[in-house]
Amino acid sequence: MSELDILRKIENKLEPYIGVIPYFEQEGNADYLETLKQIKELGIKKDGLILDVGTGFGTMPMALSELSFRVYAIDKKNYLERSGAAHFFKEYGISFDLVDVSNEKFPFPDNFFDCVISLNVIEHLDKSPKNYLNEIYRVLKKKGFFILVNPNFARLDNRVVNILRSSHPLIFEYFYNAEEFEGHIREYIPKEINKMLVRSGFKLVKTYTINVANLSYYSSYKKVFRIVIRILQKIFFFDRYNKERTISISIKE
Numbered sequence: 001m002s003e004l005d006i007l008r009k010i011e012n013k014l015e016p017y018i019g020v021i022p023y024f025e026q027e028g029n030a031d032y033l034e035t036l037k038q039i040k041e042l043g044i045k046k047d048g049l050i051l052d053v054g055t056g057f058g059t060m061p062m063a064l065s066e067l068s069f070r071v072y073a074i075d076k077k078n079y080l081e082r083s084g085a086a087h088f089f090k091e092y093g094i095s096f097d098l099v100d101v102s103n104e105k106f107p108f109p110d111n112f113f114d115c116v117i118s119l120n121v122i123e124h125l126d127k128s129p130k131n132y133l134n135e136i137y138r139v140l141k142k143k144g145f146f147i148l149v150n151p152n153f154a155r156l157d158n159r160v161v162n163i164l165r166s167s168h169p170l171i172f173e174y175f176y177n178a179e180e181f182e183g184h185i186r187e188y189i190p191k192e193i194n195k196m197l198v199r200s201g202f203k204l205v206k207t208y209t210i211n212v213a214n215l216s217y218y219s220s221y222k223k224v225f226r227i228v229i230r231i232l233q234k235i236f237f238f239d240r241y242n243k244e245r246t247i248s249i250s251i252k253e
Helices: 003-018 024-039 057-066 079-083 087-090 129-140 156-165 172-176 190-199 219-236
Strands: 048-053 072-077 095-098 113-119 140-151 203-210 246-252
Touching: 003 024, 003 057, 003 079, 024 057, 024 113, 024 140, 024 246, 048 057, 048 129, 057 072, 072 079, 113 129, 129 140, 140 190, 156 219, 190 203
Parallel strands: 048 072, 048 113, 072 095, 113 140
Antiparallel strands: 140 246, 203 246
16 A cells, blocks of 8 residues: 555545545645655654654655554644544554643653654644753654654745735734634744754754645646746746745654
């Protein structure tokens, strides 16, 4: 079974509990597949321990479990429990803990994990990311890898949209009317991500950007807009940070 087939099997199992989440097909699977690719290329052993920080519905830990990795997951809420699907953590052998990663100490000893991953979390933090990064560094083993995936604020489509709408990219009404806002508080450009990682003690291995939007998901003017952006990205080839996601790989020395 391919990694994409594994992801789709998990998403189909989740659907009766959480409904259809367009994010999986729209962008999520590209994030997951890129992360799995990096785990393979970094040579993380199957008996190694992996921590997913800000796991959401646990798709990545379940996929990693299917691939025979030993997985732990933390988040400030148990989204599977809220949807009535908490049994999936047990079914897949995933250890889950409630942790507010902005404020709290992670419930693990120092130098515990071989790899830590965190996908599209840092932009949701409503406080400084210092605690989040410092705790990841603490629980990571020496020579352990940290894979950080987050939206690239410098992506070309964001730059164009900002010029055209002359306002903040976050939809005003969405933020203004939310009783408990869980959207993007602050997105970062790749250079800022690198700076934070270095200040937290990590050694950078590589940082790059990729496109994750599945164009077949979009229709009408939105699809045309993204096709134009993809063309412009190739024209502005000298800007290697103009794509949609930032992937940063770092190591604890």
